[in-house]
Amino acid sequence: MAVTIADVARHAGVSRSTVSYVLSGNRTISPETIKRVERSIAALGFRPHAGARSIRTRRTGVIAMALPMVHGPHNQVQMPYVWAALTAAQECGLKVLMLTDDDGEAAIRDVVSGAYADGVMLMEVQRRDPRIALLTGLDSPAVLVGTPDDPRGLPRVDFDFALAARTCAEHLHELGHTAVGYLGQPPEAFAKDVAYAVHARQSVLAALADRGQRGVWAPCEPTPGGVVRALDDLLARDPGLSALIVYNERILPLVLDRLAGLGARVPDDFSVIAICPDDEAERCDPPLTSVSLPAEALARAAVRSLARRIEGEELPAAALLAPELKIRASTGPRRRPGPPGTTR
Amino acid sequence: MAVTIADVARHAGVSRSTVSYVLSGNRTISPETIKRVERSIAALGFRPHAGARSIRTRRTGVIAMALPMVHGPHNQVQMPYVWAALTAAQECGLKVLMLTDDDGEAAIRDVVSGAYADGVMLMEVQRRDPRIALLTGLDSPAVLVGTPDDPRGLPRVDFDFALAARTCAEHLHELGHTAVGYLGQPPEAFAKDVAYAVHARQSVLAALADRGQRGVWAPCEPTPGGVVRALDDLLARDPGLSALIVYNERILPLVLDRLAGLGARVPDDFSVIAICPDDEAERCDPPLTSVSLPAEALARAAVRSLARRIEGEELPAAALLAPELKIRASTGPRRRPGPPGTTR
DNA sequence: CCGATGTGTCGAATCGATTCGACAGCGGAC
DNA sequence: GTCCGCTGTCGAATCGATTCGACACATCGG
Numbered sequence: 246m247a248v249t250i251a252d253v254a255r256h257a258g259v260s261r262s263t264v265s266y267v268l269s270g271n272r273t274i275s276p277e278t279i280k281r282v283e284r285s286i287a288a289l290g291f292r293p294h295a296g297a298r299s300i301r302t303r304r305t306g307v308i309a310m311a312l313p314m315v316h317g318p319h320n321q322v323q324m325p326y327v328w329a330a331l332t333a334a335q336e337c338g339l340k341v342l343m344l345t346d347d348d349g350e351a352a353i354r355d356v357v358s359g360a361y362a363d364g365v366m367l368m369e370v371q372r373r374d375p376r377i378a379l380l381t382g383l384d385s386p387a388v389l390v391g392t393p394d395d396p397r398g399l400p401r402v403d404f405d406f407a408l409a410a411r412t413c414a415e416h417l418h419e420l421g422h423t424a425v426g427y428l429g430q431p432p433e434a435f436a437k438d439v440a441y442a443v444h445a446r447q448s449v450l451a452a453l454a455d456r457g458q459r460g461v462w463a464p465c466e467p468t469p470g471g472v473v474r475a476l477d478d479l480l481a482r483d484p485g486l487s488a489l490i491v492y493n494e495r496i497l498p499l500v501l502d503r504l505a506g507l508g509a510r511v512p513d514d515f516s517v518i519a520i521c522p523d524d525e526a527e528r529c530d531p532p533l534t535s536v537s538l539p540a541e542a543l544a545r546a547a548v549r550s551l552a553r554r555i556e557g558e559e560l561p562a563a564a565l566l567a568p569e570l571k572i573r574a575s576t577g578p579r580r581r582p583g584p585p586g587t588t589r
Numbered sequence: 590m591a592v593t594i595a596d597v598a599r600h601a602g603v604s605r606s607t608v609s610y611v612l613s614g615n616r617t618i619s620p621e622t623i624k625r626v627e628r629s630i631a632a633l634g635f636r637p638h639a640g641a642r643s644i645r646t647r648r649t650g651v652i653a654m655a656l657p658m659v660h661g662p663h664n665q666v667q668m669p670y671v672w673a674a675l676t677a678a679q680e681c682g683l684k685v686l687m688l689t690d691d692d693g694e695a696a697i698r699d700v701v702s703g704a705y706a707d708g709v710m711l712m713e714v715q716r717r718d719p720r721i722a723l724l725t726g727l728d729s730p731a732v733l734v735g736t737p738d739d740p741r742g743l744p745r746v747d748f749d750f751a752l753a754a755r756t757c758a759e760h761l762h763e764l765g766h767t768a769v770g771y772l773g774q775p776p777e778a779f780a781k782d783v784a785y786a787v788h789a790r791q792s793v794l795a796a797l798a799d800r801g802q803r804g805v806w807a808p809c810e811p812t813p814g815g816v817v818r819a820l821d822d823l824l825a826r827d828p829g830l831s832a833l834i835v836y837n838e839r840i841l842p843l844v845l846d847r848l849a850g851l852g853a854r855v856p857d858d859f860s861v862i863a864i865c866p867d868d869e870a871e872r873c874d875p876p877l878t879s880v881s882l883p884a885e886a887l888a889r890a891a892v893r894s895l896a897r898r899i900e901g902e903e904l905p906a907a908a909l910l911a912p913e914l915k916i917r918a919s920t921g922p923r924r925r926p927g928p929p930g931t932t933r
Numbered sequence: 934c935c936g937a938t939g940t941g942t943c944g945a946a947t948c949g950a951t952t953c954g955a956c957a958g959c960g961g962a963c
Numbered sequence: 964g965t966c967c968g969c970t971g972t973c974g975a976a977t978c979g980a981t982t983c984g985a986c987a988c989a990t991c992g993g
Contacts, residue, residue, distance in 0.1 A: 247702065249949055260973045265951055272952090275971060292702040296640035296649065297949035300978045305640065307686070307705070314672075324668045328658075331689045335696065340705060342651070343687050345675045352679065358591065358636040360979095361651070361684060468872055469842065498813065502846070528812055593979055604943045609981055616982090619941060641979035644948045704949095 248291045257285035268293065299360060308334060308551055309362040311344040311353055311376065313369050325522065326368060326390075329544030337552045350379045357385040363555045366390060366547050370401070372440045386554040390547045391440050392563075400560035402547045406441070409536045409568040410448035411455075413490050413518050416534070416570060418456045421579035422488040422516060425453055426479040427462035428500065429492050431471075435464050445492050445520065459483060467495035472503050487579045492520040497529050512577035523571065531574035542566055592635045601629035612637065643704060652678060652895055653706040655688045655697055655720065657713050669866065670712065670734075673888030681896045694723045701729040707899045710734060710891050714745070716784045730898040734891045735784050736907075744904035746891045750785070753880045753912040754792035755799075757834050757862050760878070760914060762800045765923035766832040766860060769797055770823040771806035772844065773836050775815075779808050789836050789864065803827060811839035816847050831923045836864040841873050856921035867915065875918035886910055 254261045259282060266272040267282040274282075285291075299305045310330055312323060327343075334341045342362050344352045353376060356362050363386065367376055370391030380387045381397045389401035417425055427449045429435070434442040446462055453460035461482045465475040480486055491500055497519055501511060509515040511531060519526050519535040526535035543566055554560055598605045603626060610616040611626040618626075629635075643649045654674055656667060671687075678685045686706050688696045697720060700706050707730065711720055714735030724731045725741045733745035761769055771793045773779070778786040790806055797804035805826045809819040824830060835844055841863055845855060853859040855875060863870050863879040870879035887910055898904050 247704065247949095250951095251949080261950080262952075262974080263972060266972090269951075272972090273970065278971075290702065292699065292704075294644060294949050295703045295705045296643035297978090298951080299640035300638060300644070300949085300980080301951045303978090310687075312675075324671075327668075327671070327687070328689070331656075331687055332691060335689065335691070340696075340700065341687050343654075343671070343675055343685050345672070345679065347676060347679070352684075355636065356684065358634065359639045360591070360636075361639045469874055498843070530813055591979095594981095595979080605980080606944080606982075607942060610942090613981075616942090617940065622941075638979050641948090642981080644950080644979085645981045647948090 247294070248289045250291070250293065252289055253282065253285050253291050256289060257282045303360075304555075305360065305363050306338065307340045307342050307362045308548070308555075309342045309344055309353070309356045309365045311346060311365055311367050313346050313371065313374075313376075323368070325540040326544050329541040330366065330368075330548055332541075333545040333548035337548060339548070339552060346376065350376055353379060354383065357383045364388070364551045366551055370440060372438050372443065386551060388547050388551045388554065388560075390543065392444060393440065396562070398562075400550060400554065400562060400564075402543060402550060402564045403566070404441070404538045404543060405565040405567055406444045406448040407452070408565075409520060409538070410445070410452040412536055412568060412570050413449065413520070414452035414456055414458060416518065416572070416576065417488045417490075417516060418458060420488075420516060420576060422458065423579070424459040424461075424483050424485045425488045425490060426476075426483070426486045427460060427490045427492070428465045428475055428479070428496065429462060430464060431466050431493075432464040442492075449490055449492075459485070461486070465493055465496055467493065467499075469499055469502075472496050472499040476500070476503050476507075487514075488516040488518070488576070490518050490520065494519075494521045494525050497521065497525060497533065501529060501531075511575050513580065516576040516579070518576060520568075526571070526573060529575075534573045534576040535571050536568045537571060538568055539566060591638070592633045594635070594637065596633055597626065597629045597635050600633060601626045647704075648899075649704065649707050650682065651684045651686050651706045652892070652899075653686045653688055653697070653700045653709045655690060655709055655711050657690050657715065657718075657720075667712070669884040670888050673885040674710065674712075674892055676885075677889040677892035681892060683892070683896060690720065694720055697723060698727065701727045708732070708895045710895055714784060716782050716787065730895060732891050732895045732898065732904075734887065736788060737784065740906070742906075744894060744898065744906060744908075746887060746894060746908045747910070748785070748882045748887060749909040749911055750788045750792040751796070752909075753864060753882070754789070754796035756880055756912060756914045757793065757864070758796035758800050758802060760862065760916070760920065761832045761834075761860060762802060764832075764860060764920060766802065767923070768803040768805075768827050768829045769832045769834060770820075770827070770830045771804060771834045771836070772809045772819055772823070772840065773806060774808060775810050775837075776808040786836075793834055793836075803829070805830070809837055809840055811837065811843075813843055813846075816840050816843040820844070820847050820851075831858075832860040832862070832920070834862050834864065838863075838865045838869050841865065841869060841877065845873060845875075855919050857924065860920040860923070862920060864912075870915070870917060873919075878917045878920040879915050880912045881915060882912055883910060 250261050250264050254264045264282055267274055267279050331341055365385060365387045367389050370389045370393050372394045374393050377393055377397050387399050389399050392403045429446050430442040450460045461479050463475040463478050465471055504511055504515055511517055517533055519533040521535055523537050526533040546564055550560055594605050594608050598608045608626055611618055611623050675685055709729060709731045711733050714733045714737050716738045718737050721737055721741050731743050733740060733743050736747045773790050774786040794804045805823050807819040807822050809815055848855055848859055855861055861877055863877040865879055867881050870877040890908055894904055
């Protein structure tokens with residue numbers, strides 16, 4: 246049924262090996278022969294059989310992307326990473342096999358030792374991630390996306406949360422804010438010890454403390470009620486709060502709503518910095534000053550690293566991506582506390 | 590490096606073919622031999638090389654999932670489908686190769702004629718989808734998820750939008766609503782002729798007309814301003830509106846906010862039905878009466894169908910999934926029009 | 934006791950590609 | 964004119980599995 250290299254060879258009047266050398270360029274072939282073979286390939290629509298090829302070359306041209314199921318099936322945050330990874334992989338000439346881990350780690354082992362893929366990208370690595378031990382055991386090329394407590398020598402790629410936090414703290418510090426609230430992911434993310442949630446919170450609180458700013462934090466459910474409770478909680482614990490750092494895309498409009506409901510104008514009475522993708526920040530009213538975590542860049546870096554690792558290169562232990570501060574309309578100088586402004 | 594079937598055979602003291610027959614069960618093997626071979630397999634950690642296997646069996650155990658880039662890279666809606674498909678595939682013993690189509694259709698052709706995958710699931714099929722002609726040309730097993738104008742004989746799976754629309758219209762009809770507004774996806778979805786957006790709108794308007802109800806519709810951006818404009822537009826075109834059907838997950842809370850802002854209580858002054866996943870409907874305040882589109886079921890049906898198609902079965906031309914009406918707190922009988930209720 | 938009938942196992946061919954070693958032809962140096 | 968070296972091509976071995984045909988051996992009925 247399918248066209249094989251033998252069909253091409255016959256059609257072009259050369260041997261199979263010649264066709265193969267035209268394909269790989271591993272030996273010099275005369276220009277006329279190349280042309281003839283290429284014409285035959287095009288005429289017959291030949292594509293080398295990936296399986297057959299992989300058995301000699303020990304390369305499949307496929308990488309596996311292992312998504313953990315940390316937020317339940319309705320996780321909304323991962324798609325941009327997936328997209329970016331697919332695009333980056335395509336640019337590197339790689340295809341992507343997607344894995345979930347609801348079946349334990351069996352899928353990863355299958356894919357690696359069954360030679361379905363040349364390497365693995367572990368997405369959203371957790372602080373103590375059982376997949377790490379598995380991968381070091383399989384000694385397959387691998388890249389971690391996220392920061393575990395112990396990377397076991399595997400190269401990792403992540404956002405630079407420490408720098409992001411310092412950037413936020415610094416910006417608010419310059420504007421004169423001395424008491425800052427931090428709204429993070431839903432409580433279950435912290436309960437499950439989700440790595441980026443914990444790292445971001447730690448980094449923010451540490452950065453604030455470094456500059457002598459007061460900091461209080463709360464997790465936040467992505468519901469109107471959850472936002473009300475979380476904000477009330479923060480304000481009760483520090484009534485002098487004049488700024489907020491929010492790392493939770495889904496609650497941004499709700500937070501602005503609630504602040505308006507409390508009679509606080511943004512940025513006149515209250516400054517807000519979001520840690521989120523740019524388009525989410527721009528979509529809000531007013532557009533939010535934000536520190537953007539470049540998901541595309543992260544996924545791209547991970548794919549590129551893995552590609553290089555597969556080629557045999559040694560990689561640096563960690564590659565951290567710098568966040569970017571974009572000042573928009575939601576941050577301003579701290580006003581002396583006075584009567585709350587009028588609601589608009 | 591890797592363990593091959595020859596290693597297992599040597600370790601177990603049998604021939605390679607015997608090991609293979611133990612693996613496939615294609616010939617009777619004595620229980621003792623089976624036990625010995627299985628022990629060797631476990632001891633050596635042997636997994637058959639997928640590529641080598643695929644060249645004889647003409648099966649890879651992989652399916653391709655082709656996601657179109659219809660909403661830009663920040664599409665938030667597809668993840669549940671992806672999850673569900675991955676899970677369903679795992680249950681069927683299949684792995685999933687993900688494709689995007691930003692590279693044209695080359696990726697699909699590569700994967701199919703390069704024998705990377707046994708079949709293709711086309712996600713979010715558009716009304717005139719160029720991938721369809723490509724696939725019929727490649728004659729590879731395929732399943733369409735969505736409804737194109739011309740399926741070209743390919744089996745498809747989709748939500749039953751007509752039934753969903755009738756269900757909504759009927760429910761509102763019984764409650765006495767005679768003028769109903771429909772809020773759909775953002776304008777660009779209609780501009781690009783995105784199939785489900787167009788089909789849902791057509792179905793709703795037709796179902797309303799069938800029951801003698803008035804219907805007006807508008808697309809809607811997922812921003813506060815967009816919701817305000819869309820609602821104002823609907824109310825300007827039919828001031829007698831007493832109910833709303835919303836098919837756009839992201840705007841649900843914003844719509845409720847805006848209605849409250851207009852002084853309309855839900856459901857006393859205004860009924861709202863959402864077409865959305867259950868958890869989104871429950872998350873709102875008040876919880877929304879909804880017609881749920883079971884994304885998991887859709888993806889599962891698609892994967893199962895493809896698996897059967899790969900096994901050689903003929904499939905029905907279309908499999909439509911029935912939606913489910915869940916009555917919650919956002920729909921109620923139509924009141925005589927009077928002075929707007931007090932805001933809460 | 935002998936031939937027919939199964940059982941269980943093996944050797945060898947096969948799938949579709951890559952790659953090593955060999956070799957034919959050809960031009961240039963001596 | 965002969966020999967050397969280079970270029971371009973080919974045949975055959977190889978990768979890791981599956982599967983066909985054959986065969987050794989045990990079992991059973993007549």
